Amino acid sequence: MSPKHTDTITDRQSEKKVRRPGRPAFPRELVLAAADALFADADAPKSVSMDDVAAAAGVGKATLFRAFGSRDGLLDALFEARAAPLRAELDRPGSPLGPEAPPLDRILALFDELVSFKFDNPHLTAARELSGMLQAPHYVWMHATLRSLIEQTDSAAAESAESADYTAHVLLGGLRVDVIDELLASGRSREDIRHEVAALVRRVLGPAR
Incomplete structure (x- = not known):
């Protein structure tokens, strides 16, 4: 279902609305929730515009651009909000992702979380990947x-900073939404893909022989 288009209020009306006494200057969480819902319901990620988000959130488009800079900036803010729990797990003692776990185990847990994130947020992820990912803050x-983490393993990829850098790009490239969509279309289940991703990580990052 494509997002519905409604009239967007002016920036002056928007700023007057959000600057009532006792309210924050900009309803950031409301805007992010509105954008999240639009991307989730859209048939195609490209169909969601800043006009759509502004209208759904009840703010002016220029106000939206001032807050996020661009459509990609808005998508990056959504990713930041969604990724916050994952970041916290990397620092939490006792977590499979935490600093006490062996590096390879942390990487395996990280990829499992990233695959699940792609499954749970296909339209949001596709929208950002379509406009380029490598410079996005979350990437x-x-x-x-x-x-x-690769540099801390006993793998051949840890032998130099350049090798670890390239290997990280290659492994993350295997998690692109279009790759995952192709695997799902081929008949693989989500569980199949999770196992295949883990097997790939082990093959690439297992101990050097």
């Missing part, structure tokens, strides 16, 4: 985190 964070 930069995922790549840096993975590269650091």
